[in-house]
Amino acid sequence: MVIAWLFLLQFAAALGSPCEERSGAWLTDRDEFLRTDEPKYLQGLHVACFWQQDHKLLLEAHMNGVREEKPLQAEFESKALNEDWRSFRKALQSKMRFTKATNEWGNFHLKQPFGIFAESGHRLGSSAEVLAAGLVLIMEGGQWFWPPVRVGYLRRLQGTPYQLETQSVQPVVFRVRGFLREEECEVIIAMGKSNMSESPVVPMDIHKPDLDAKEYRTSTQARISSSESPLLQELDLRISNLTRVPVSHNEEVQVLRYRLGEFYAAHNDNFDPEFYQTSVDYIDKGHRNRLLTVFWYLTNVEKGGETxxxxxxxxxxxxxxxxxxxxxxxxxxxxxxxxxYSLRPNGNNDPNGLHSGCPVEDGQKWSANYWVWNKPRSFEISMPDAEVDDEYSGEMSVATEEVQAANNITVVFDNRHSYPMYLFWKPPDRDQEAFMGVVKPKESISMLTFPGHVWHLRAGADQSSQLIGAQEINDRPSQQVFLLSPEEAYEPSAGEL
Known part of the structure; x- marks a missing residue:
């Protein structure tokens, strides 16, 4: 008995998580959830810390994204790190006691498996990667989801000039100022003006065939494919880097014009299978759906026009x-x-995502919808983890080479210099470059990209500044690291410093 008690004490002491300080940036206090008609947590988002001690793999997890005085603690056998990814995931799911059946939709073979992500939003694919990361975020719905932390919280996006400002915890709403340059907004408006038509409404099953869309929506709109514009291709990548969801999950942009008095009544952007059984047939019984909306403001509005x-x-x-x-x-x-977000981290509908476009009271409003789905828009593209084995179906987590080529690649630029480097992205079919961020001295920057894309490193934040180096992305590794070493033959001038 004494020996067993001493072992328990030793085990409890060992579970002092080495990730405690890091985890604070991802956790929300329960009192930030104001609603009393639903749970006070982020359903299906878990913050977990892994580390080794005495040949054991130890786990401490704050479940559902909330700060707990007594987080879940568990121990894995030493062989866990040597097991295949399928077995590791199954053991992890058992220890953390979450399931795939989180709603009443059924058809859970259509729901994508849970995803495990580093703090950067990069999807992990092996137990070795999990241990190397230490702190990971686990999303039961299978896609990255930014935790809100609290209203007013500012999260700097590493390697970019952007920061997420939390506007709301229920629903989870963020604002990013300066994401679009004014000249970019002008180009997008010009593209939309030549293709405007009345904005439609997707009817629910209960609506009559002769539904008058103008009862709910009075704007005009233009849908524009990214293939029509190098700028939109650039924004595809920029938004993917913002949301940490691959470009293959994005719809084409819907440019909107609201004139005086025009509005959009309160609605949800996702398709609840309870109401869209027959009118929408491509949502996999609810498991393929719009995950989030990125809404672009292309003009100021003198009065009204709020979201x-x-x-x-x-x-x-x-x-x-x-x-x-x-x-x-x-x-x-x-x-x-x-x-x-229109869905919760576990893939369920979030009714709090209800939103409206308030009537324009003075002036004119140009804006745009950009919807991001939880699965690829093309049925030809598979998802990472789409074949991972868990207790529900025979699945595997490592994408095939064809899938890797179809999805984004993570690149890391590691600056070993004592001065900053300025990162630009250039698609293979155009000369114009897009400034994407600064790689600070002795720091690194992570970006999402595609095979064939070219990244330029320059001496300043303008594409006319001195070109230091160029890197073309190949189609083999899912992650590529470029070391910018001090041996490179470049020294900045006094003006560049």
Whole structure:
């Protein structure tokens, strides 16, 4: 008995997580969840720390993204690190006691397996990668999900000039100022102007065939494929780097014009299978759906035109879907994007994502919808982890070479110099470059990209500045690291420093 008790004490002491300081940047206090009609946590988002001690693999996890005084603790057998990815995932799922059946939709063979991510949002694919990362985020819904932490929280996106500003925890809403340059907004508006038509509404099963869309939506719109514009191709990549979801999951952009008095009544962007059984047939019984919306503000608006979230601040479901009286209102601000999640981290619907476009009261509003799905838009593209074995089906987690080539590659630029390097992205079919961020001295920057893309390193934040080096992305590794070593034959001038 004494020996067993001493072992328990030793085990409890050993579970002092070495990731405690890092985990604070990802956890939300329960009192930030104001609603009383749903759980006070992020359903299906788990923050876990792994480390080795005495030939054991130890785990400490804050479940559902909330800070706990007594987080879950578990121990794996030493052989866990030598097991294949399938067995490791199955053991992890058992230790953390979560399941794939999180709703009443059924057909769970269609739901993608959970994803394990590093803090950068990079998807991990082996137990060795998990141990090397130490702190990981586990998403039951299979895609990266930014934790909100608290209203007003600012999260700097490493290697970019952008930061996420949390606007709301329920729903999860972020604002990113300066994401679009004014000249980019002008180009997008010009593209939209030549293709405008009345904005449609996707009818629910309960709607009559002669539904008048103007009862709910009075704007005009133009859908533009990224293949039509180098700028939109660049924004595809920029947004993928923002959301940490591959470009293959994105819809084409929908450019919107709201003139005086025009509006969009409160609605959800995803398709709840309860209401879209027959009118929408490509949602895999609910398991293929719009995950989030990135909404672009292309102009300022003198008065009105806000995006309103009527269920924010613990407000009830509105009786009047046309009213903008109550809720969280985000004002149009040229170059700013707002993005919110329509699904929870476990893949379930989030009714709090209800939102509306308030009537324009003075001036004109140009904006754009950009929807990101939880699965690839093309049925030809497989997902990482789509064949991982768990207790539900025979699945495997490592993508084939064809899938790797179809999905984004993570590249890391590691600056060993004592001065900054300026990173530009150039697609293979155009001369114009896009500034993507600064690689600070002795730091690194992570980006998502595709095979064939070219990355330029320059001496300044302008594409006319001195070219230091160029890197073309190949199609073999899923992650590539470029070391910018001090031996490179370049020294900055006094002006560049």
């Amino acid at each position: 309103n979230f009527p269920r924010a601040n613990a407000l009830p479901q509105p009786q009047d879907v046309h009213s903008c009286k109550d809720g969280l209102k985000v004002r149009p601000e040229v170059g700013t994007v707002v993005f919110w």
